[in-house]
Amino acid sequence: MIQVVTWQRLALALAFWGLFRGEEVRAAGRPNPRAIVDSLRHRAATEAADTSHTQTLNELGFDLAQLGQYAEARSVLRQAQRLSRQLGFATGQVRALSGLGVSYQNEGNFPQARVLLDSAVALGQQLHEQRKLGSALLNRARLCNSQDDYACALESVQAARRFFEARGDWPRTSQTLNGLGSIYSNRGDYPRAVAVLFEAVRLARQHHDAQTEVNALGNIGNVYLKEKEYSQALQTYQLLLPRLDAVPDFRGKPEAYHDLAIVLAHLHRPQAEAYFKKSLAGFEQLKEPADVGQVLGSYANFLLDAGRRAEAVQAYTRALALLQAADDNSSTANVLNGLAQAYQQSGQPALAATHARAALALAQRIHDLPDLQTAATRLAALAKASGDYRRALAYTEQAQAANDSLFSQAKAEQIGRLQGDFQLSQERERRQALAHTSAAQAETLRLRLRQLRGLAAGLTAAALGALVLGWLAWQLRRRNRLVEKQRAELTELNATKDRLFSIIGHDLRAPLHSLHTFVELLSGPPLPPERLRQYTRHLTQTLDQTLVLLENLLGWAVMQLRGASPPRAEILSLAAAVEDAASLLAPTAEAAGLTLRTTLRGDEWVQADPAAVRLVLRNLLSNALKFTPSGGQVTVAAERREGAWQLAVADTGQGLPTPTPRQPLAPQGLPRRAAQGAPGAGLGLVLSRDYVRRSHGELEVASAGPGQGTTFYLLLPAAEGSASPLLRAPDSSPAVTASAA
Structure with missing residues (x-):
């Protein structure tokens, strides 16, 4: 279980990053970034105030942001924005606003980043900017995806795709398709993700874009791994490895080795250990301690599953030191759970409890529900084995609360998927109805022509014409009855949809308002203990009723929208x-x-x-x-x-x-x-x-x-x-x- 959680967390961290990987790789190949920044400063100080100067300022601002000097970067980018506005230079304005948004995003100020990136997109569309609008759309998509705002991310990526397709920029189109596939993967829409990513691979090969092809293949492997389609994932990574030599991406090989090792471990292949070691060697050569710690955690899971507990403990211990030094809290909690499992299997319950408690505390601090549930479950089992049933009950309640939260998230996602499926089914029915209408109209025209020809034949064909007219009337009545039946079915489906959305909007709003009010009370002055207990009881009761409502709502929605099975x-x-x-x-x-x-x-x-x-x-x-x-x-x-x-x-x-x-x-x-x-x-x-x-x-x-x-x-x-x-x-x-x- 720990190994699967580690992979899901790693896949989520890599998702959508491939869209911008080509630009980052090219930046990584540039010599001495600080020397380039000094050169740009000198050039900006000597240039005249024209469009070339705004381009220099924008480039300097982006490079400063890459070095982490966000305050100076934003000062330079604002100069570029003001000068571009004075010169009426749309490209410079959009580029500067986009750079300011990326700078705030990298620093963690997502609301300000969203405002600036929205302004960049709106200005580019208003001024018909032909060069930097696509990049602004992709930057906004990246921000929205990082905040799980999939509607905004999808809208931005699809707009960028249309932008690049209209201009025949096929390399950027394939990069955009790669990002779109990552968004679908994050939403759990794996069939659509695979289809879009294969389209990105096809375009990248057609236009000899090796970097985008490698990124898209890696994302396809990630999707298959999420779906637990290990054989297909293995084929994808075996196809990916030979192509890594064609791109200047030093991180690509150790990442691919790590992914391939995880797939082989799931398939119980002995070659998995060799690829873990190759991945470790690659990241150690790149001097990336956090990545080394993550790979060591996955390798330790493999060793523990193979029964090599002593080696697993050594690998976990080394991974823990590296991840704590790199402040990678999520991976640290996972490794602590792995160490607790190893000590528990080795018959050392005291050490197992110590590491499980550390994992529980860290998971609570960073709101990591899977690791919190794992740690609490293990502590409950250890407490029960030692005869401390009161503590075992407390830990069991913590594990159940985490499980309930995960269950609620899954139910909410399921409701979203049901809504999406319903909308798609409506769209398909609308298209089918249009097709049927067109066919009926064409058939009616052919029948009328046949009637005119019959009338022109003369009196000798009058009887036959009457029979034909009677048959036509019967056909029209039969078609009208079919159309009325279809209209009634569509009306019933629409009423069901309205009722479902009405229940969701009406009955889920009240508990959410209660939760919001309770959080506001907690953030205010300290409450008396009795009042706090009263509010807590009320909130617990409201959440329990909301969970029951969600369970009933899902059952009712499945029965109404998909039809009740026998x-x-x-x-x-x-x-x-x-x-x-x-x-x-x-x-x-x-x-x-x-x-x-x-x-x-x-x-x-x-x-x-x-x-x-x-x-x-x-x-x-x-x-x-x-x-x-x-x-x-x-x-x-x-x-x-x-x-x-x-x-x-x-x-x-x-x-x-x-x-x-x-x-x-x-x-x-x-x-x-x-x-x-x-x-x-x-x-x-x-x-x-x-x-x-x-x-x-x-x-x-x-x-x-x-x-x-x-x-x-x-x-x-x-x-x-x-x-x-x-x-x-x-x-x-x-x-x-x-x-x-």
Whole structure:
């Protein structure tokens, strides 16, 4: 696991950098940058104030920024901007603004960098700048990509691509395609990334641009490695290595050796060790300690997987020293986790715990969720092995919190991909509709010509003409019915999309505002402990409800947008399903001071979709806990009714606003109850009802009125032969999960 995390982090660091690699390589081959800066200073002091002088100032500003002298670089670039504006020299203005933006970006001031790069692009478009607009667009794309603003990055790169294609600048077009492929890779759209990168390779070969070809091949290998397509990644890197000799890139070979070694390690090939050593030798020759430390960390993972623990510990220790000296915190946390794993496998729990705690502290400081989860999980296991269950529980909760955060991020990305897929499907349907309309119009014209020819044939063809007209009318009516059906389907899809976006916009905004308010309170004057605990409880409850909403929303979106697949009916133990849901929600009940009790005997077997039943149970229990005040009770019981099992979830909470006799659940017409935290969308009940009906069951509700509690009844078909000893669960007492009031 550590090896995969290391590779993902390395791939993310390299992504999109290949777009600018050619310029950096050319800069690396220039002799003595400080001497060049001194020469440019002398030339700038002696030149007349003309366009050549603005070009000299811009070049001097860029070189100073490369040397890290940002204050002087910005002073020079502002001089170039003012002089270019006085001379009406559009190229100089765009170049100076772009250089100022890059300078602020390299220094970490991203908001100011964004303002300047946006100004450079806007000015270039306004003045029809023909030389530096493309570079300004690429610089803005690089900034947006580094901030995960993929919409801005895609827009900028695609605009740069159109700019270079319109001018026949194919080398820059291929470089732009390389950057576009990196953006798609960062978004997780791997098929589109590979297609764009292969187009970049084709253009680079066609125009003999070896550097861009090498960059694009390296990015293709990175994509295959992210997708765990190790055989294809191996073929790509084997194709890349011979081409590295054609480019003046001293870092290219050791990087490629490192990537190839990781692929070979995944394929369990012994050649991996040789390529790790080649990569180490290359970076040591370049005197790049941070890169040496990263390669050593990957090599140590390989040694640990091979069972060579002593060598792995030596490699980890050396990597740790190099990475700490280079202030590479992310890789340092990963190496600390590797050392903890090595010591744990070697039977040295004290050293393992020491390094795991160091990894945990560093990961918390830099908000590195994967390493935080790994370190907390290992510390929990070590504490449990030593008998310190209280500490083990605390570490387990930290690991679970990190896992929940990673899960939330994955869900958010999944929602984005669903939206993108939906938009793409709409675009395809629109094109198909246009094609069908054009075909229908062409067919109508051909039929009318045929009618005119029939009329011209004379009276002898009148009967045949009547038959043809009747057939045409029938065809038109049939086509009209088809068009109406397609229009109704499109209207339904559009309504589903509107409802999905309405739920996202309405119900996700409130918890996000709560989170923003809580953060503002924390950044202000210190709060009293009791008030801080109160706000923390409220925030935790809001986030829990938001996670439930996201889970329900994704299930509903998949059912609505992709179509519901047939239910996967299986023989399922209701007692086991209820026990799973109760165990999952027991901490919530305990925190709210509620009692959660189940009375199932274990012989309740139904025929239903297991995933659907578990989702419905989680929603019903979660609702019951949410609407029951502290000190109340939630009870789950089962009863056999003819050919079905009836499961009742009853709470002693506030009940419905009006007395409601037992009736089938209709979420849209159900009176709304006021929850203790943020209000929900009611989507959980809608989704539960739909899933139950797909399993040929029914969901009903009853309430005696305000303060009398609410009971939800879940009826599912009983499994055939459920009374047979083969299907009956072992005798057990009723399971009870309770908390202190």
